[in-house]
Amino acid sequence: MEIISRLLENYYYFVSMVLFIIGIHTMLTHSNLIKKVIGMNIMDTSIFLFFVSIGYRRGGMAPIIQPGVEAEMYVNPLPSALILTGIVVAVSVTAYALSLIVELYKQYGTCCANEIAQIRAREES
Amino acid sequence: MKDIVIRTVCRVIVPFVQVYGLYVIFHGHLSPGGGFAGGAILGSSMVLFALSFHLEAGAQKLGHETSSYLESGGGIWYILIGLLGLALGSNFLTNRAAGLGFGLPGQLFSGGMIFLLSLGIGVKVASTMFTLFYNLSEEEGSGGDHQ
Amino acid sequence: MEVNPYVAVGILLLMAYVFFYLPAGYIRHVLIVLLVFIIGYALVMTVSEMPTFGAVDTPAHNVVPERYLGRAPEETGAVNVVTAIITDYRAFDTLGEVVVLFVAIVAALSNLKAR
Amino acid sequence: MSLHLPVISIALLLLASFVMPLLRRGARAAALPFTLSVLGAVFTVSLYLIYLVESRGAFSYHVGGWPPPWGVELYIDHLAVYMMMVLSSICLVVMVYGARDLYHEIRAEVMSWYYTLYLLLLASMIGIALTNDLFTLFVFLEISTISACGIISIKKDRECIEASFKYLILSVLGSGCVLLGVAMIYMITGYLNYDFVAQELPQAIAEYPYNILMALSLFIVGFSVKSALFPLHIWLPDAHSSAPSPSSAVLSGLVIKIYAAAILRLLFRVFPAELFEVVPVLDILLFLSVLAVMAGSIFAMVQEDIKRMLAYSSIAQIGFVFMGIGLFGNRALLGGLVHIFNHALMKSMLFLAAGLIIYAAGIRNIRDLRGIGVRMPLTMGAFAIGAFSMVGIPGTNGFISKWHLALGALDLGRPFFVAIILLSSLLNGIYYLPIVINAFFGVKIEPRSEHRDVPGMMLVPVLILAAGVIFFGFYPGPILALLEQAIVL
Known part of the structure; x- marks a missing residue:
C-alpha cells in the first residue's frame, strides 16, 4: 500500500515510465516501420516528460526573472533547457528515419519489415 | 490544392506568422521562446505556404540553393561567434567575460551574443524544417502527380 | 539489492532472444508482454523510491x-x-x-x- | 593558446563539415583535399595533445568560461588523448583510401555529403572522448548515431537502407536508455558533471539504491546496444557488411569502441567502487564478453561473405575490450584498452583489403578467393598480416593486447579467461588462416573479365596500416606507456 501511495505522489514519474514501456513495446513488436518510428517518439517523449518533471517545484513560476521575486519561487530551469536540446535531437532522428522509410518504400513497395524480409529471402533463393 | 479560401487566407496570414517568428527569436532572452521556437514558427510558415499553394511555388520563394546556404550559414555563424570569444582572449563560446555583453538586462539589445546566437539558431531551424519537409514530400509528390 | 550475475545475464539473453530472434507468433507476443512487464515492474519500483514530485528539497534543487x-x-x-x-x-x-x-x-x- | 586546442579541433571539424555543402556548387574538386587537410590537422593536434598531457598532466577546459557545475567541461586526460589519437589517425588513413574507392560505391552527387558525415562522425567521437558532462555525452552520442547511419545509407544498394534503419532503431533505443539513465542520475544528485556526480553518489546510495542501480543498468544496456556487445549485436553484421568499405572500416574499427571507452569512463570515474561490490556489474560484463568472444568467432566461421565474416569477427573482438573492463585489474584494463587501438588498426586494414579485393576482382564470396594471392600479392599479404594479428601470432600487435589481457587475468587469479583467450585464438585461426592459405597456395581460378588494376592510392593506406600492425607488434612501448598513465584511476 505504501508503494501505491508513493506512486500516486509521483504520478508524473509513474506515467512517464508507463509511456516508456509502451514506446519500447511498440518499437520492438510492430513490424510496420512507421509504427516503429512512432514508438520511438513515444519513448523519447516519455523521457522528456520525466526529465522536465524532475525540475518542477510545487507552485513554482516559469523561470523568467522578474524584479522582486525570490529565486525559490521559480522552477528549476536546467531540465527545461536540456530537454529543448533533447526535443531537437528527437526531431532530427525522426526526420532521418522517415527519409529511410520513404526510400525503403520506393525500393520494396512496402513499409512492413516482415514483408521486406520475405522479399529479400525470395530474391536470395 | 486549389481551394481559393485556403489560398487567400494563407496569403494574408503567412507574413504575420513570419513576423511573429522573428519576434519570438529576437525576444528569446526576455520572454518565453528563443531560437528554436521562433525558428520552428518561421519554418512552419514556409511549410504552410508550400502546402497551400504548390510545392514549386514554395521552392520559388526559397530555393534549394538558398536554403542550403542558410543551413550551413547558421552553423558557421554559431561557431564563428564561439571563436570570437576565443579571439578576445577567453574560452570558446564565452559571452560576457570576453567583453561581448552590452545593454541592461531586460532591454531588447542586451545579453551580448545570446541575441546573435538565437538568430543563427533560428535561421538554421527554419531552413532545416523547410528543407526536410520539402525533400520528403517532393519525392512522394512528384510520383503522385502523374498517376 | 542483491543481484545474481547469472540470473541477470540469463534474463538479458532471454530478452535479446525474444526481442530479436524469435519469429513472430503467439508465443513471442506472450513472452514479450511478460518481459515488458518485468521491465515495467523494475521501473515502477524505482519510481516508488524517487524523491517526491514537486517537493522543494529534492536533490535536483541544489x-x-x-x-x-x-x-x-x-x-x-x-x-x-x-x-x-x-x-x-x-x-x-x-x-x-x-x-x-x-x-x-x-x-x-x-x-x-x-x- | 595550446589549452584551447581540443575545443578548436572539434570546432574545426564542425566548421569544415558546415562549409562542405557550399563547396558542392563551384569547387567540387576542392572537397577531398580540404577534408584530408582537416583530418591531417586534427591528427597533428592529437599528437601535440599527447605531448602536452604527458608533460603537464591532465587538464580540464571550461567551455564558455563557466566553472563545472554550471557550464560544460571538457576533461583532457591520458585516456582522452589516446582515444583522440586513435580516432584521428585511423580516420585519416581510411579517408586516403576512400578518396578513390568511394567513387565506385557512391554517386558523385553525394560525395561531398559523405565527407560532411565523415567529419561530423569524427567530431562527435572526439566529443564523446573528451566530454566530462553527461548531457553533452548524450548529444554527441546522437550525432555519432545519425552520422554513422548516414555513411551506411549513402550507398547505392538497397540493402544499405534496411541495414541502416535497423541500426538507427536499435541505436535510438540505446540512446533513449542512456538519456533515461542521465535523467535518473540528475534526479538524485542534481549534477551532470562527472566529478560532481561522483562526489554525490556515495551519499545517495543509502537513500536511493534502486535509482542508481536502474541508472547503471540503463547505461550498460544503452552502451551495449551501441557497441554491439553479444546479445545486442543484432544490427552489426548487416550494417557493417553492406556499408561502403571505408565506412565499414571506420564503423568496425572505431565507432563501436568509442562507446566502450565512454562506458569505461562512466564506470570508473562516476560510479563509486563500492557499488560494484554490491552489484556484480563487472561480472555481468565479463560473462557477456566471454559469450561475445565465443559466439562471434563461431558465427564468423560459418559466413560466406568476406565482409560479413569480418563483421562477426568484430563482435568477438569487442568482447576482448569488455573483458578488459570487466576484469577490473590494472593490467587487464591495459590489455583491453590497447586492444582498442590494435583492433582499430587491424580490422580497418582487413576491411580495406576486403574492399580492395571487391573493387579489383569483384569477389565477395570466401570460396572464390582461391588463388587470388598470386594476382594481388600485396593486398593479400596485408590481409595475411591482419589475419595473423587477429589470431594473435607474436610479432603482430594482436598478440600484445591478448598477452596483456591474459597476464591480467592471471594476476587476478582467473585462469579461466586465459583459456577463453586461447580458445578464441584457435577459433580465429580456424576461419582466418584457410583464407590466407587458399589465397596463396590454392588452385587458381580464371581471372574474371571485370578485373581492374589496384590503384596505388588505395593500396598505400592498406600497406601503411599493415606496417602499423607489425610496428606496434614489435614496439608497443609508447602506446603502453601512455595507457599505463591513463588507467591510474
Missing part, C-alpha cells in the same frame, strides 16, 4: 539552479533563464544540437539522393 536563477541576469544579460542556459551557460550543448539538425538534413538528403 546550488546549480540557485546560481542560474539568482545571477543569470547580471552574468549573461538575459532575463529568460532557460535561454540564458541554452545559449550561454551550456552553449556547447546547443552547438551540438545545431549540428544534430545539420547532420539529420545531410543524412536524409544523401539517402534520398543516393539512388
Whole structure:
C-alpha cells in the first residue's frame, strides 16, 4: 500500500515510465516501420516528460526573472533547457528515419519489415 | 490544392506568422521562446505556404540553393561567434567575460551574443524544417502527380 | 539489492532472444508482454523510491539552479533563464544540437539522393 | 593558446563539415583535399595533445568560461588523448583510401555529403572522448548515431537502407536508455558533471539504491546496444557488411569502441567502487564478453561473405575490450584498452583489403578467393598480416593486447579467461588462416573479365596500416606507456 501511495505522489514519474514501456513495446513488436518510428517518439517523449518533471517545484513560476521575486519561487530551469536540446535531437532522428522509410518504400513497395524480409529471402533463393 | 479560401487566407496570414517568428527569436532572452521556437514558427510558415499553394511555388520563394546556404550559414555563424570569444582572449563560446555583453538586462539589445546566437539558431531551424519537409514530400509528390 | 550475475545475464539473453530472434507468433507476443512487464515492474519500483514530485528539497534543487536563477541576469544579460542556459551557460550543448539538425538534413538528403 | 586546442579541433571539424555543402556548387574538386587537410590537422593536434598531457598532466577546459557545475567541461586526460589519437589517425588513413574507392560505391552527387558525415562522425567521437558532462555525452552520442547511419545509407544498394534503419532503431533505443539513465542520475544528485556526480553518489546510495542501480543498468544496456556487445549485436553484421568499405572500416574499427571507452569512463570515474561490490556489474560484463568472444568467432566461421565474416569477427573482438573492463585489474584494463587501438588498426586494414579485393576482382564470396594471392600479392599479404594479428601470432600487435589481457587475468587469479583467450585464438585461426592459405597456395581460378588494376592510392593506406600492425607488434612501448598513465584511476 505504501508503494501505491508513493506512486500516486509521483504520478508524473509513474506515467512517464508507463509511456516508456509502451514506446519500447511498440518499437520492438510492430513490424510496420512507421509504427516503429512512432514508438520511438513515444519513448523519447516519455523521457522528456520525466526529465522536465524532475525540475518542477510545487507552485513554482516559469523561470523568467522578474524584479522582486525570490529565486525559490521559480522552477528549476536546467531540465527545461536540456530537454529543448533533447526535443531537437528527437526531431532530427525522426526526420532521418522517415527519409529511410520513404526510400525503403520506393525500393520494396512496402513499409512492413516482415514483408521486406520475405522479399529479400525470395530474391536470395 | 486549389481551394481559393485556403489560398487567400494563407496569403494574408503567412507574413504575420513570419513576423511573429522573428519576434519570438529576437525576444528569446526576455520572454518565453528563443531560437528554436521562433525558428520552428518561421519554418512552419514556409511549410504552410508550400502546402497551400504548390510545392514549386514554395521552392520559388526559397530555393534549394538558398536554403542550403542558410543551413550551413547558421552553423558557421554559431561557431564563428564561439571563436570570437576565443579571439578576445577567453574560452570558446564565452559571452560576457570576453567583453561581448552590452545593454541592461531586460532591454531588447542586451545579453551580448545570446541575441546573435538565437538568430543563427533560428535561421538554421527554419531552413532545416523547410528543407526536410520539402525533400520528403517532393519525392512522394512528384510520383503522385502523374498517376 | 542483491543481484545474481547469472540470473541477470540469463534474463538479458532471454530478452535479446525474444526481442530479436524469435519469429513472430503467439508465443513471442506472450513472452514479450511478460518481459515488458518485468521491465515495467523494475521501473515502477524505482519510481516508488524517487524523491517526491514537486517537493522543494529534492536533490535536483541544489546550488546549480540557485546560481542560474539568482545571477543569470547580471552574468549573461538575459532575463529568460532557460535561454540564458541554452545559449550561454551550456552553449556547447546547443552547438551540438545545431549540428544534430545539420547532420539529420545531410543524412536524409544523401539517402534520398543516393539512388 | 595550446589549452584551447581540443575545443578548436572539434570546432574545426564542425566548421569544415558546415562549409562542405557550399563547396558542392563551384569547387567540387576542392572537397577531398580540404577534408584530408582537416583530418591531417586534427591528427597533428592529437599528437601535440599527447605531448602536452604527458608533460603537464591532465587538464580540464571550461567551455564558455563557466566553472563545472554550471557550464560544460571538457576533461583532457591520458585516456582522452589516446582515444583522440586513435580516432584521428585511423580516420585519416581510411579517408586516403576512400578518396578513390568511394567513387565506385557512391554517386558523385553525394560525395561531398559523405565527407560532411565523415567529419561530423569524427567530431562527435572526439566529443564523446573528451566530454566530462553527461548531457553533452548524450548529444554527441546522437550525432555519432545519425552520422554513422548516414555513411551506411549513402550507398547505392538497397540493402544499405534496411541495414541502416535497423541500426538507427536499435541505436535510438540505446540512446533513449542512456538519456533515461542521465535523467535518473540528475534526479538524485542534481549534477551532470562527472566529478560532481561522483562526489554525490556515495551519499545517495543509502537513500536511493534502486535509482542508481536502474541508472547503471540503463547505461550498460544503452552502451551495449551501441557497441554491439553479444546479445545486442543484432544490427552489426548487416550494417557493417553492406556499408561502403571505408565506412565499414571506420564503423568496425572505431565507432563501436568509442562507446566502450565512454562506458569505461562512466564506470570508473562516476560510479563509486563500492557499488560494484554490491552489484556484480563487472561480472555481468565479463560473462557477456566471454559469450561475445565465443559466439562471434563461431558465427564468423560459418559466413560466406568476406565482409560479413569480418563483421562477426568484430563482435568477438569487442568482447576482448569488455573483458578488459570487466576484469577490473590494472593490467587487464591495459590489455583491453590497447586492444582498442590494435583492433582499430587491424580490422580497418582487413576491411580495406576486403574492399580492395571487391573493387579489383569483384569477389565477395570466401570460396572464390582461391588463388587470388598470386594476382594481388600485396593486398593479400596485408590481409595475411591482419589475419595473423587477429589470431594473435607474436610479432603482430594482436598478440600484445591478448598477452596483456591474459597476464591480467592471471594476476587476478582467473585462469579461466586465459583459456577463453586461447580458445578464441584457435577459433580465429580456424576461419582466418584457410583464407590466407587458399589465397596463396590454392588452385587458381580464371581471372574474371571485370578485373581492374589496384590503384596505388588505395593500396598505400592498406600497406601503411599493415606496417602499423607489425610496428606496434614489435614496439608497443609508447602506446603502453601512455595507457599505463591513463588507467591510474
